[in-house]
Amino acid sequence: MKKTGAEIFVECLKEERVKVIFGIPGGVVLKLFDVLHQQKDVEVVLTRHEQGAAHMAEGYAKATGKAGVVLVTSGPGMTNIVTGLADAYMDSIPLVAFTGQVSTNLIGNDAFQEADNVGISRPCTKHNVLVKDVNDLARTIKEAFYIATTGRPGPVLVDIPKDVTTDKAEFKYPEKVNLRGYNPTYEGNKHQIKQAADEIMKAQKPVIYVGGGALFSDAADEILELAEITQIPVNMTLMGLGSFPGTHPLSMGMLGMHGSYCSNMAMHHADLLIAVGARFDDRVTGKLSDFCPEARVIHIDIDPTSIKKNVLAHIPIVGDVKAVLRQMNVLLRSMDGNQKDLKERRRPWRNQIEEWKRAHPLRYHQDDKITKPQYVIDKLFEITKHEGIVATDVGQHQMWAAQYFKGTRPRTFITSGGLGTMGFGLPAALGAQKAYPDRLVMCITSEGSFQMNLQELATAAGHKLPVKIVLLNNGFHGMVRQWQDLFYEGRYASSHLGKIPDFVKLADAYGIYGLRALKPAEVEPVLREGFKHKGPVLMDFHVDPFENCYPMIPAGGAQHEMVLEDPPELRRTQRSGAAKKKAEEGEGVLPA
Amino acid sequence: MERIISVLVENKFGVLARVAGLFSARGYNIESLSVAPTLDPTTSMITIVTGGDERVIEQIMKQLNKVVEVLKVVDMTETSYLDRETALIKVHTRPDHRDEAIRIADIFRAKIVDSSPATYTIEVTGDVDKVEALINMLKPLGIKELIRTGRIAIPREAKLPSRREQQTAKA
Numbered sequence: 087m088k089k090t091g092a093e094i095f096v097e098c099l100k101e102e103r104v105k106v107i108f109g110i111p112g113g114v115v116l117k118l119f120d121v122l123h124q125q126k127d128v129e130v131v132l133t134r135h136e137q138g139a140a141h142m143a144e145g146y147a148k149a150t151g152k153a154g155v156v157l158v159t160s161g162p163g164m165t166n167i168v169t170g171l172a173d174a175y176m177d178s179i180p181l182v183a184f185t186g187q188v189s190t191n192l193i194g195n196d197a198f199q200e201a202d203n204v205g206i207s208r209p210c211t212k213h214n215v216l217v218k219d220v221n222d223l224a225r226t227i228k229e230a231f232y233i234a235t236t237g238r239p240g241p242v243l244v245d246i247p248k249d250v251t252t253d254k255a256e257f258k259y260p261e262k263v264n265l266r267g268y269n270p271t272y273e274g275n276k277h278q279i280k281q282a283a284d285e286i287m288k289a290q291k292p293v294i295y296v297g298g299g300a301l302f303s304d305a306a307d308e309i310l311e312l313a314e315i316t317q318i319p320v321n322m323t324l325m326g327l328g329s330f331p332g333t334h335p336l337s338m339g340m341l342g343m344h345g346s347y348c349s350n351m352a353m354h355h356a357d358l359l360i361a362v363g364a365r366f367d368d369r370v371t372g373k374l375s376d377f378c379p380e381a382r383v384i385h386i387d388i389d390p391t392s393i394k395k396n397v398l399a400h401i402p403i404v405g406d407v408k409a410v411l412r413q414m415n416v417l418l419r420s421m422d423g424n425q426k427d428l429k430e431r432r433r434p435w436r437n438q439i440e441e442w443k444r445a446h447p448l449r450y451h452q453d454d455k456i457t458k459p460q461y462v463i464d465k466l467f468e469i470t471k472h473e474g475i476v477a478t479d480v481g482q483h484q485m486w487a488a489q490y491f492k493g494t495r496p497r498t499f500i501t502s503g504g505l506g507t508m509g510f511g512l513p514a515a516l517g518a519q520k521a522y523p524d525r526l527v528m529c530i531t532s533e534g535s536f537q538m539n540l541q542e543l544a545t546a547a548g549h550k551l552p553v554k555i556v557l558l559n560n561g562f563h564g565m566v567r568q569w570q571d572l573f574y575e576g577r578y579a580s581s582h583l584g585k586i587p588d589f590v591k592l593a594d595a596y597g598i599y600g601l602r603a604l605k606p607a608e609v610e611p612v613l614r615e616g617f618k619h620k621g622p623v624l625m626d627f628h629v630d631p632f633e634n635c636y637p638m639i640p641a642g643g644a645q646h647e648m649v650l651e652d653p654p655e656l657r658r659t660q661r662s663g664a665a666k667k668k669a670e671e672g673e674g675v676l677p678a
Numbered sequence: 679m680e681r682i683i684s685v686l687v688e689n690k691f692g693v694l695a696r697v698a699g700l701f702s703a704r705g706y707n708i709e710s711l712s713v714a715p716t717l718d719p720t721t722s723m724i725t726i727v728t729g730g731d732e733r734v735i736e737q738i739m740k741q742l743n744k745v746v747e748v749l750k751v752v753d754m755t756e757t758s759y760l761d762r763e764t765a766l767i768k769v770h771t772r773p774d775h776r777d778e779a780i781r782i783a784d785i786f787r788a789k790i791v792d793s794s795p796a797t798y799t800i801e802v803t804g805d806v807d808k809v810e811a812l813i814n815m816l817k818p819l820g821i822k823e824l825i826r827t828g829r830i831a832i833p834r835e836a837k838l839p840s841r842r843e844q845q846t847a848k849a
């Protein structure tokens with residue numbers, strides 16, 4: 087029996103074992119929503135904005151490793167997900183976005199709500215397709231899921247014209263995909279793996295640098311094994327956090343612009359760099375000409391374009407992290423006859439690293455007057471016993487979350503790294519919570535980012551998604567203000583937010599429990615009270631508006647040129663009250 | 679150094695846009711571009727003339743390979759190959775220049791494919807040096823219009839040193 091395109095669409099989702107999709111209906115996709123409405127296998131989460139839907143799908147995908155699915159209408163529905171697509175593309179997140187399109191006979195006519203969905207999304211998708219014939223629909227959907235989730239993951243857009251949803255075809259879900267030009271490499275080259283293993287055994291000052299690819303590849307166990315058998319210290323990119331336990335003695339935490347002093351110094355002095363699913367982003371390398379000046383580089387990445395893009399690799403290994411490390415660990419074990427000897431040989435390097443760790447640990451000073459943002463995250467870390475999933479927004483709070491919430495498990499730190507999309511946090515947390523209704527999911531945010539997608543509070547309330555929102559309210563676009571402090575002589579151009587809503591009342595308006603902590607002493611009670619509550623909670627912490635995030639490698643600086651605290655002249659201007667007064671002229675949240 | 683890159687692609691909607699978009703989005707330069715179906719009607723060959731240092735070319739090749747519908751990417755410059763381009767050149771022919779135009783065309787084994795009282799249209803096929811030499815010779819007569827196909831290239835069967843090896847040997 088023949089099925090309509092809409093029925094085929096839903097059958098395909100079931101075949102792909104999709105449990106939930108995020109979206110908003112509209113004219114050309116009504117038929118799709120109508121068929122979805124009449125079945126129970128695939129749940130539809132109605133969001134309040136398509137951007138929210140896209141970020142929820144990202145959060146879902148990051149937490150589970152499965153593709154997140156979005157369904158939106160043509161025209162504005164599609165253009166509203168562009169930020170989500172671009173974000174997923176930069177951070178290699180598997181998404182399948184279905185967009186409605188005007189009927190095939192109207193395409194190109196400037197029809198009502200027509201947009202060139204394929205054209206608009208081309209530069210920010212891994213692949214995209216306009217389905218012109220219902221007979222191609224099932225195959226296209228199969229290919230979309232395959233492409234999104236294999237190799238280097240990424241977003242795929244499938245554009246479905248209205249008539250294709252009503253036309254009929256025989257439904258048969260293809261068993262296999264047949265893509266002549268798409269064939270990711272998983273197994274690494276044996277010869278190169280051997281060469282890498284030899285270098286690892288020889289090196290005196292090696293460092294393992296782990297990125298998001300390790301998480302996509304589910305390789306946390308292999309990385310732990312690699313580090314432990316070779317006794318090599320590990321640092322992680324922002325996207326790699328969780329791939330190695332932040333509490334492990336070999337962990338140096340995050341590296342890069344706001345990474346730890348120790349990890350950046352270790353990079354600078356290393357003689358061997360083992361890059362594992364990381365792409366040498368400029369936030370990590372700093373000034374390229376001074377990056378790891380003494381190191382030979384082993385680079386494991388599934389995407390050949392990541393290799394030798396920014397930094398020369400002496401031993402490139404194209405392949406999947408897990409597959410490559412499995413082979414490599416076996417080799418290393420067979421080579422390393424004497425564990426003790428290796429430990430001994432690496433001792434001076436380990437000692438040096440411990441010294442760097444001790445010299446400049448992360449620090450802040452908490453008094454009893456004004457809450458430091460780091461203190462809130464410290465407490466959060468303590469109270470949750472490192473458990474739970476953290477999604478963040480973008481700004482200072484994001485960096486503090488990365489520094490102080492030392493997650494121990496993979497897929498528990500969800501953040502927008504490559505695009506740095508403010509407004510990502512809340513919907514991403516909701517997506518993760520949808521995937522794991524029983525786990526603790528937190529959103530660490532600040533008032534600037536939060537106001538970019540706060541409409542999704544309604545989705546949280548409506549779907550009873552018990553996300554715990556920790557809002558570090560500093561009254562500023564804090565990250566921007568920090569740069570203005572450091573590089574623009576404290577001129578706060580458009581970084582002070584002025585009028586800020588009463589977030590407790592706002593939460594209340596959405597039917598969400600709202601709490602506020604004005605003083606340091608209130609931080610812990612508010613957190614405990616909030617975490618006791620069963621439903622979603624918004625906790626508004628008023629924090630020091632002038633706290634800056636350190637260490638910091640200033641833009642264009644080299645790895646070892648970290649700034650560790652406010653320069654003295656900066657402290658003087660701030661404390662003199664001039665800057666403060668300027669800020670107070672607005673109506674922003676400021677300390678009493 | 680100049681490179682000729684042959685990109686075999688599936689003959690599908692939007693593929694050319696993806697390939698061209700990749701060049702513009704990443705700031706790579708396209709000097710010429712030609713596209714046509716191959717013997718197998720489900721595939722097309724895109725021939726791109728581009729330039730850049732070793733690292734840029736390596737990225738271009740990898741990025742092209744990454745496009746789902748791209749089946750094969752070959753840097754012709756790494757092989758020995760034949761390349762050809764066709765140009766149609768419309769020259770002004772004042773009465774005292776008409777013979778000169780014919781003579782020049784003859785030397786280059788180019789054909790006059792159209793004529794009017796005031797112009798000749800000359801068709802030439804050859805490698806880039808030949809086409810450019812002819813254009814230079816015709817310039818003094820006055821070129822009214824010029825159109826070029828962009829280059830296409832095919833590997834030679836017999837193994838000769840690659841164009842790149844030849845150039846490095848010379849240098």
Ligand SMILES: Cc1cc2nc3c(=O)[nH]c(=O)nc-3n(C[C@H](O)[C@H](O)[C@H](O)COP(=O)(O)OP(=O)(O)OC[C@H]3O[C@@H](n4cnc5c(N)ncnc54)[C@H](O)[C@@H]3O)c2cc1C
Pocket residue numbers: 176177178237238239296297298299300302303322323324325326340341342343344345362363364365366367369370386387388389392405406407408480481484485502503504505506507565
């Ligand atoms: C305000 C702000 C500040 C920031 N500061 C920092 C900072 O201090 N430090 C920092 O590190 N980042 C920072 N970032 C993030 C930064 O911009 C980059 O997003 C990040 O460094 C990239 O991480 P990554 O190298 O792990 O790459 P990802 O973007 O995670 O890329 C993963 C890589 O792994 C590869 N890969 C994917 N799957 C596999 C597989 N199965 N096997 C093998 N390889 C695979 C991919 O091809 C890709 O090359 C900051 C971002 C913001 C917004």
Ligand SMILES: Cc1ncc(C[n+]2csc(CCOP(=O)(O)OP(=O)(O)O)c2C)c(N)n1
Pocket residue numbers: 479480481482483484505506507508509531532533534535536558560562563564565566
């Ligand atoms: C959508 C978007 N617009 C602008 C920026 C530039 N930007 C980066 S951080 C930042 C300030 C973030 O402020 P807030 O969310 O309050 O976080 P805070 O730094 O105060 O912790 C801005 C405006 C961005 N990253 N994303």
Ligand SMILES: [Mg+2]
Pocket residue numbers: 481532533534535558559560561562563564
């Ligand atoms: Mg803020």
